[in-house]
Amino acid sequence: MPELVLHLDPALRDALHDLADAQGRAPQEVARDAVRRCLEEEGARVRAVAERLARHHADLLRRLGE
Template structure:
């Protein structure tokens, strides 16, 4: 499967946009690159506890899930 990108319009408050532009300029990266990285990191951080909880629930209810799958 090929990885593709999809454009996303992300309205930012003027102060947030200025801060993003300043950080991008200071780091020698593009603002879009920084925003993509921030979203990726956020999803990893927020997704980890959700995945862990799902795994705990799956283990706790493994017998029921197995019976439902029969």
């Protein structure tokens, strides 16, 4: 897996390490899960907006496709 370097301010880094320690996990695992969750949530939000816009403009989209 390609490496990604994140530069965190000291407070955020310390919070990440504290959470990882409390969960008995590596900080990288906690960060990876947080990024995954964020991408899933934002992806769902973007899909919902796109679907709402497609429904709202369905007639126009249909006419453009003709």
